[in-house]
Amino acid sequence: MSRPREFDVDRALRQSMEVFWTKGFKATSYDDLTRTTQVKKQSLYCVFKNKRELFLKALALYREQNVAMLEELASREVSPLMKLEAICEAALCQNDETISRGCLIVNSTLEFGTDDEEVNREVLLMSNQVERVLEKMIRSCQEQQLITTRLTSKELALHLFNAINGAKVMEKSGASREQITKVLSTAIALMMPEND
Structure with a gap:
């Protein structure tokens, strides 16, 4: 008869995501994870099998949370342009404690490559x-x-997404909020219709 789970799995996953986001996959030890979650290594292994499985679940959680936030912003009753500006603002970390973490997905891309x-x-x-x-x-x-309609909506979406990802790399490398804001506001400005 298996013992009942003695910890909140969702909470432990959220906490683990924060550790991976801060340290990256390779630099995160099981001691980091057990210290943060207050869950024993064996108990984590029972649910998540190993560190890699836990990391992949943390990546999926991060993606789901961020896409849900974007969809919530997109559903607001404001002009589409204000929605785009809100998404650029939301892309920036909101406090100094997390300012150098960047984006977990971008960080993982840089860590793992292809x-x-x-x-x-x-x-x-x-x-x-x-x-x-x-x-x-x-x-x-x-x-x-x-x-502007000089480029397709898909091309402009790729342009803006690239600017947001670039802003996340800047954030991770210690660029100031002012510099990052300029990059994002320029990305939006370049999409404005030309005044002929």
Whole structure:
């Protein structure tokens, strides 16, 4: 007869995600995870099998949380342009404690490169989902002549997504909030219709 679980699995996963986000996969030890979650190594292994499995679940949780936040912003009753600006603002860390963490998905891409199929699958899922949300908002902006139509909504969504990812790398490398804000505001400004 197996013993009942003695810890909140969802809470432990969220806490583990924070550790991986701060330290990366390779630099995170099981001591880091057990210290943060207050769950014994054997108990974590029973649920998540190993550190890699826990990391992949943490990546999926991070993706789900971020896509849900974007979809919530996209559903607001404001102009599509204001939604895009809100998404750029939300892309920035909101406090000094997390300012140098960047984005867990971007960090994982930089850490693993293209060598890990399962990590790449999460990265690709995140990219596709975010681009789809951005493209829908950009198309709406184009229909209202708020954004240029010289490029397709898909091309502009890729442009903005790239700027957001670049901002996350800048954040991770210690760039100031002012510098990062300028990059994102410039990305939006370049999408504005030309005044002929």
